[in-house]
Amino acid sequence: MSDRISATYAKCRAEGRAALVCFVTGGDPTPADTAAVLDALVAGGADLIELGMPFTDPMADGPAIQLANLRSLGAGTKTADILAIATAFRTRHPETPLILMGYANPMIRRGAEWFAKAAAQSGVDGVICVDIPNEEDQELGPALRAEGLEVVMWQSQPVPAEGLHFIRLATPTTDVARLPAVLEGSSGFLYYVSVAGITGKQQAAQTSIEQAVAHLKSGTDLPIAVGFGVRTPEQAAAIGKVADGVVVGSAIVEIVGLHGTNAASHVKDYVGSLRAALNAKETAQ
Numbered sequence: 281m282s283d284r285i286s287a288t289y290a291k292c293r294a295e296g297r298a299a300l301v302c303f304v305t306g307g308d309p310t311p312a313d314t315a316a317v318l319d320a321l322v323a324g325g326a327d328l329i330e331l332g333m334p335f336t337d338p339m340a341d342g343p344a345i346q347l348a349n350l351r352s353l354g355a356g357t358k359t360a361d362i363l364a365i366a367t368a369f370r371t372r373h374p375e376t377p378l379i380l381m382g383y384a385n386p387m388i389r390r391g392a393e394w395f396a397k398a399a400a401q402s403g404v405d406g407v408i409c410v411d412i413p414n415e416e417d418q419e420l421g422p423a424l425r426a427e428g429l430e431v432v433m434w435q436s437q438p439v440p441a442e443g444l445h446f447i448r449l450a451t452p453t454t455d456v457a458r459l460p461a462v463l464e465g466s467s468g469f470l471y472y473v474s475v476a477g478i479t480g481k482q483q484a485a486q487t488s489i490e491q492a493v494a495h496l497k498s499g500t501d502l503p504i505a506v507g508f509g510v511r512t513p514e515q516a517a518a519i520g521k522v523a524d525g526v527v528v529g530s531a532i533v534e535i536v537g538l539h540g541t542n543a544a545s546h547v548k549d550y551v552g553s554l555r556a557a558l559n560a561k562e563t564a565q
Contacts, residue, residue, distance in 0.1 A: 284377040284405050285468050288327050289503045289524060297558045298520035300325060301505055302551060303381065303529030305332040305348035306365055307357025309540045314365050315372075316544040317536060322373055324551025325559075330408065330529070331369075333362050333382030340410045344530040347537055359386050359395075363402045370403025381408035384419065392423035400427035406468070408449075450496060452476045452488070459499055469503040469525060470496060483509035486518050493522045513557035520558045528554060 292299040302321045306314055321329055334352035338345060362380070369378055380399060387395045387409060399407060407429055412419055448462045449471045462470075472492060474484035489506055496504050506519050507527025516526045528551075535550055536543040 284375060285328065287375075288377055289469060292327055293503075293524070298516075298523055299327040299503070299505065299525040300516070300551070300555050300558055301328045301330065301507070301525050301527040302326040302532055303330040303332060303527065304532055304536065304547075305334060305345060305352050306362040307334055307352030307355055308348040308533070308536055309351055309543070310355040311352075311357050311361040311365060313541050313543075315368060317547055318365070318369050319372065320544040320548040321532075321551055322376055324548040325555025326376070326551055328377040328379065328525070329369075330379045330381045330527075331362065331366060333359065333380055333386050335383045335386055338383065338410075342530060344534045344537065348533045351537070359390075363398050366399075366402040366404050377405045378403065379406040379408060380404050381410070383410050384412045388420055392420045393426075395420075396423035396427040396429060399424075400429055404429065408471075449473055450492075452484075452492065459496075469505050470500060471527070472496060472504055472506045472523070473508050474506050475508045483511070483515070489519055490522050513553045516554045517557040517560060526554070526558065 289299055304314070304317055304321065308314065308317075318329060318331070332345065332348070334349040334357050336349070336353065338349050341349070366378055366380070369376075387407070407420075407424055409420055412421075450459065450462050451473045453476055454462055472489075474489050474492070475482040493504050493506065503524030505525030505527055506523040507529065510516055510519060510526055510528045511531045516528065519526050532547060532550065535546050539546050
């Protein structure tokens, strides 16, 4: 598997800007309409994409993504549809990293090995599993690593790797004692969840983000991506001045919810405004 994630961060670094990471819920508003939304993300300037797997109990997500999950499930979206969406995306966009984000139940109900193989065959670059903590890594992690997938887990414990990336998540509650365990063995990038709460409802103060990123950078050379609560181009630009990546999700999902099957052009325009704000960092240097 080619290392699209590391290559993308290296490209953004060479351009003097932060990477733009965008999230959408797969199957929202329908499985057939998701391709147009994903294409709009790429056209607008997204560097990496997180594709959400719909679930009935998205415990880490706020109202916007909860509603997106309900719309997707109401449209009949299944795991097979998400994998088909990913496969088609990889054909259209061979260089853009794609990460599946979701919860354990849809990922392991048919067996971790089945899911890992199917995800790898669909061209996915990594997986975020919100509700499998590091202590339960064996439920999914080994199967993903065996397929060469990058594993994104909440503060995952390091697992010996042979040339594979393991992307960890740090939060405001990741203290000094915990941080070494999060960083040890990590590669690819570190995802900093900037608020201790659900998606889309809160925004961390810029000062706290700057302090957190500085703290994380003091312990690792990995790129740091910051997410949760990022909505405006101004916020993206401010975070992009200190972080290597900016993650935006709920605001995009709200656009899809508002415009439905006609969302693609609106998504493209909004993502374009975020990308322009990040490009301004490049221009200023």
